[in-house]
Amino acid sequence: MNHNHGLVHGEVSSPVPKSTLPATAMETTAENPWPLRLLSQKLKTHIERVPPTWVEGQVIELNRRNNVTYLTLRDTEAEASFSLMAFNSVMSRLDLPLEPGSRVVAQIRPELYVKTGRLSMQTRDLRPVGLGDLLARLERLRQALAREGLFDEARKKPLPMLPHRIGLITGRDSDAKKDVIRNASLRWPAVAFEVREVAVQGVNAVAQVMQALAELDRHHEVDVIVIARGGGSLEDLLPFSSEELVRSVAAAETPVVSAIGHEADRPLLDDVADLRASTPTDAAKRIVPDVNEELTRIGRARQMLDRRVDQLIRVEAERLAALRSRPVLASPASMVDSRAEDVERLTARARNCIGAAIHRDADRVSHLKAQVRALSPQNTLDRGYAVVQLPDGSVLRDSADAPAETRLRVRLAAGELAAKVL
Structure with a gap:
């Protein structure tokens, strides 16, 4: 009896003999498929070629069941997470019990369970990342970026003397936002803001801050960009030490001010920014001038200018009076008269000299004529x-x-x- 009789188009017949199975996944078809177990075996073989890998993340879930602990590890800067499985032999090597929220590095290797097709991450080693480890890592990154020249003063851009529009990147409805806007507006009421509210901690902080920075850097009316946050713990401020964010700030064409407000452990953003402010309030004071102070300076400058002009006029008036008091200006004709007398005296002397010369030369001519006549052949x-x-x-x-x-x-x-x- 033919069991294939009556099959409609598109239905799959019974498995073909193993010798006729496709060699690769690309060769499979609806008429010549792989058995599911073969796909699981090939996936297992491929996955187990992956070497053990050290990864870093934050523990967000932790479940202990008998001799196995199941953890969910999330990336610290992006929405990515993995489920890990660690035996008690691994967990027992920890000095302190692990808690949700802890930052760890783990050596994992992917494994596939053929019967269910479930992928699991076997944890071979697990180490908590302490505050000292974070500081050491940040210091190594700081030195590496410094060697590249990203922190050099020569590449920092000067802030505009009077920005017309300020780009502000800060947390949603945060005190830092209120401090910057309030203090800047009190100092210079005409200043305008282009605000971008973003996450300033957590896994989304780096991506959102970078996106806001790119938007404000492209905004042709924004003269300076302020990245503000009202302090926090070292772990909360880690996004502002992200290498990606640091390089984005270094590449920005608009001057960037860092106002993170954490004196003890400075994030790398403070080093790469064109200006570092100790607090958001300090940033507002340093990016816009105080209108009252400027008006006072203008008043003092006008007073000084008035005094200088009055002094100049007084000195020049005294010089004119002194010139007018001189005899040559008091009686200009006296100079002409004295010169006329000199001309008359010199004219008389010239005439006398000319007359004497004429008489002497006339006598000489007469004498020469007598000599010529005496010596003449005539x-x-x-x-x-x-x-x-x-x-x-x-x-x-x-x-x-x-x-x-x-x-x-x-x-x-x-x-x-x-x-x-x-």
């Missing part, structure tokens, strides 16, 4: 001498130079004669 001719010249104009000095028939020219005191040598 004067010699006037005494009866004559000058005999050859035809070429040269003076005849030797008779041998004038043979017979030589024509001569005789220059007398008055006129000249033509002659011929016989």
Whole structure:
């Protein structure tokens, strides 16, 4: 009898022989599936390849049953949790009994129970994280970030002198929010706020603060961002030492002010922020000026300016009076008169000097004329001498130079004669 007779389309027939099973999950089909036990076995084989892993979290549930303790461990910064199983041999190694809310590190290894397909986390070791461990871990992270330069003063941005809009990240309806807004508004009534209310402790704190920081950093009207919380225990402030949050603050383009308000154990946010305020009230005082103080300073500045202007006018008036009292300005014509006398005196001296020079030179000219006349050839001719010249104009000095028939020219005191040598 054929048992497959009458099967409608889509129904699954009886299991096929093992030799025809698909080798991988991707090869399975509706007509050729895996038995459920095979999937459980393969999952178990795959999961058991995972090595033991150290994880950290917070215990939120704790149930002890005979020799087994069941714990629910939640991530400290995100909505993620796992159920763990620890035998008494592991729990007995703890110095103090574990309580819900405790922070622990656990070495776990996943195991799959084939019969039910249930995944369990076997806890091989469990250690509570004490305050000293947290501080040591934070200090190591602080040093690592400092070596990267995230805390350097050179990279910190200056705060605006007068912010028009302040971004405020704080808890929902918290005292920190009221302190910042009240004190800033009292100091400068015109200041405006862009408030983001977020969780400031717990697993959601880091994600919500980072999201609010990103929103305010993109807001073009926000001049400065304040992250405020009114103190708390070290465990409550751990979100503000998150490496993710610290790097987000370092990358922000808008100046960030940390106002966590915890002096004993400073979170890493205080080191990376552009300004650290001791309390939310201190943050309000440091990011906006006091309008009354500014008005007082303006009044003092105006008084000082009035005094300086009055003093300058008085000094310049005294200088003008002193200049006007000088003789040259009291009687300007006296300077002209004295210079006119000097001009007349110098003019007379110049004329005398010029006249004397003319007389001396006239006498010298007369004397030179007499000398010239005495030495002149004409004067010699006037005494009866004559000058005999050859035809070429040269003076005849030797008779041998004038043979017979030589024509001569005789220059007398008055006129000249033509002659011929016989």
